[in-house]
Amino acid sequence: MAEIGLQEVTELAMLARLRLSTDETETMRRELQQILTAMDALAAVPTEGVAAMTHAVPMDLRLRPDAVMPSLTPAEALAAAPATAGDHFVVPAAIGPHE
Amino acid sequence: MSTDAVLPQLLEEWEPVIGLEIHVQLGSVSKAFSSSATTFGEPPNSLTDPLVLGMPGTLPVYNQRAAELAVALGVATSSKIRARSRFARKHYFYPDLPKGYQITQSDEPLCEEGTLDVLMGTQRMAIRLQRIHLEEDAGKSSHHGTVSHVDLNRAGVPLVEVVTAPELHSAEEAAEFMRSLHRLVRWLGISDGDMEKGQMRCDANVSVRRRGEDRLGTRTELKNINSFRFVQNAIDNEIVRQIRLLETGERVLRETRLWDATANASFPMRSKEEANDYRYFPDPDLPPLLIDGPMMARVMQTLPTLPGPRFERYREWGITGDDARTLIGERALSDYFEAAIAALPSVGCNAVAHAKAVGNWLLTTLLGALNRDGKSIAESPFPATALAAIVGLIEGGTISGKIAKDVFDEAYQTGAEPAAIVAAKGLVQISNPAELLPIISRLLVENPKQIEAYRNGNEKMLGYFVGKVMKATDGKANPQVLNDLLRKALVPA
Amino acid sequence: MSGIDAATLHSPAAVLARRVRGGEITAIDLVEGYLARIAAYDADLGAYLHVAADAARRSAEELDQRRKAGFSLGPLAGVPLALKDLVVTKGLVTTAGSKMLDGWVPPYDATVVEKLRAADAIVLGKTNCDEFGMGSSNENSAYHVTRNPWDRTRVPGGSSGGSAAAVAADLCAASLGTDTGGSIRQPAAMCGAVGLKPTYGRVSRWGLIAYASSLDAIGPMTKTVEDAALMLETIAGADPRDATTIDAPVPRYRDALSLGVTGLTIGLPREYFPPGGLDPEIRAALDAVVAMLRDAGADVVNMSLPHTALALPAYYVLAPAEASSNLARYDGVRYGRRASLQGQNKASLADMLEQTRAEGFGPEVKRRIMLGTFALRSGYYDAYYKKAQQVRTLIKQDFDQAFANGIDVVLTPTTPTTAFEIGATNSPMQMYLADVFTLACNLAGLPGLSVPCGLNSVGLPIGVQLMGCTLDEATLLRVGAVIERRSGLGDRKPAMTPESDTQPEFAAAVPPTGGLA
Ligand SMILES: [Mg+2]
């Protein structure tokens, strides 16, 4: 049976960028444990050679023609943004580069 | 001490092992998954749409042109092309990554096990590729003190990531790999490969080991090498850094480092999430990308002969390695050369025998003129058939090389046919001894002293007589014939 | 009430469209009629999050003018619709029931909205739902609780509970819901509405705020089976903007409604009738439906879908995994909510992100994001995510086998219980069990229809679920029409208070017979 500890809950919250209080972390641990226990039923199923299914209806990717359509204007693009400066979105300093 | 000075000595004992991950922008006019333009240098956030902004409810649909360009690269690198490849999501948070994940390919990439035909100097070498996969670019953040600004114009631009096997063994080789890939993507019309515009970017995985050792050393990933000038510098710098560490008994850390061109040094990329977990999984919005017969046929139809085989052929034609490398440097130049060669038979020349002459005329005379006028080969006012015609006129003995230069200049300026210029100006060279002998006879009578000097061993006097005849014939005397006639005439009776 | 009586507002969409086209009633009168009812009842019911009164009036007036000018009108002429707030509407606030999107005005319309507008339907407003579609009771809405029109102390089901309640209480003519694990069918059953989850890919998801992309479907929630057919005809079809839509012609589903059930084989999977796991009154109602169908000429057989019990664990791996990914975009950068970082003079990007997500998401959403993040972690992926995908294949194969063996339609209860009381569910797992009969259909990508088949002894609706093979919505609707005709709710409607005294036509609390008889 999968056991989930507080440390792991903290790591998951970090990965998911969810800030949890100490209380929330404990509650979350308990609830995840309960759910994961129900998931244990999966482990018992023999699935050797069974294909992993992403879509129930088999399909191939439809492609789109390489055609340019009008973009949103910068004003439209920024209309719903919580913070902007000129034509940019603004966030607290992003230190460090891309992955 | 600079890297250049110490490196050769260090390399006697140490062997660098380098693998590259190169991102190349696919030259479609619209983005990978939506219809905004991919233009460079537009005002910030003017190339977005709900999908580029990662808005709720939007769905990606892949660009057919981008798929075809990527397949062309796969074919050109003899890669195994997967009939059904899969898009996957790679998760991380960054303010210019609108969905919180990048659409890329993970387990089932479009291409695997290819090779890139790399020209190491004038030597061809096949460098193995692990994979070529499709992905999308992120936006751009710029940093201003306590805040960062985000521009999403680049977000969603289609890319391929080309991943080599770790089998490059010097920074020079890495740089040559980059140049060959750059040449190929331009050749195929996949991308302009302009590094200044971010159309081509390079990350390098670098490790070193003692020569003779099989096991790979701990590698670092060097990021942000975004100019051709930096590739060699950055990698050499990292090689020296690692060797120094190991020689002083320290360890190389498995880390990602960022190249800072201004500081001429790399720095560890410090991130709060030391061990990120990208949580790749197949993108449920995108069924498998099918590369079927019709698409392959479309790609194959437009696939040109590649630079590698052309280089090989030019060498066989007796062209020097350096010239052959120059000739394949650009598809337009090579195509021009091929067209000129193809036109040779129609001017009575054997293509193979005179390829070298065509090459010389192209690389020195024509490129010289184009350079002077600031024109590219594609803009040349002098067509390839005209170049073949000039070579034909020379090799057929119709005009001398010296006259040919004048003919070229006029043809280049006016666009007239070289043969027409020769005919109109009566520039056909005089090869008939019967026309030259009377002139020679008169000279012999008029220049006794000079004959005397020649006969006393002053070989230079031959040139004096050649000059006189040339002057008398407006330079049209066939130099070869004239030389023979003069030598015979100057022999003491 | 602008000359429109309650009986008219109770009419099916197909009837209203016909009358608007014929000039018997105007669209503006219909819109005013529903707006008046919303004003009267919705403060108590809470079916809507946003009512687009002015926009609806404008559309109605424009449509009435077009009719007067002699233009012919579309199949949903003047029909006022309620859209679940998970469906993106241009210029009309769309929140997904989440604080994260509080006040978000989208710059584009979902494909289904474009299609409905093209058919001359009118958007009345956006209905309440569990946040991002995650829930089975509407209690997970960040805004308010929607009450069940049949009993205000009970939930309407979820996550399309607002749409179901609006249809049941005649606060709209018909509605759209979305269904990832039962979110159309389960609330439809609990509110006495017809709910159709189409085959995965039958209806475009462009503009459906994603919960779990490989399972999500948009579908109609209506007063009649015919309306469901009419709505599906309007919204179905391949969409160049959704690469997962199926490129198959859209039939005229209404043509199937009169065909009857003679010659059809209907399967009853034993796993869906667990002894002790099913409300006895639901069991009895279904027995009655089965007897009726036999009587009507269907061949009803027992069958098995052996992997049924695995649907719940597989679903609660796959759906949260996709959700954890789909909800990564809510970062407070480009739209929606950003946490106020006042008082934190050196708030970092990480602070902004984490606080925004901590404040913007409710507990159930956080739980599923955490669960999904767990399932996708390297080292756990094969044991959870991939395993669940393989089990999904087995579940689909169960159905394939059944259809290959001659089953035309699989008949099950829609829900294990009727509508439960608000606040009565005290653990996530207990809530997840509310969808236990509807999950497999999404995992297998099949069409599923819930049709009312009676009321229980305290007057709560019961639904019967029909599942068919890929793209065979027509056969489900065909069987559904027979059930509706012979076991349906008939004229029975929820009694509406507080105005019930002045609205006698809604006061007729009908004893629970009919469907159970
Ligand atoms: Mg990489």
Ligand SMILES: [Zn+2]
């Ligand atoms: Zn990449």
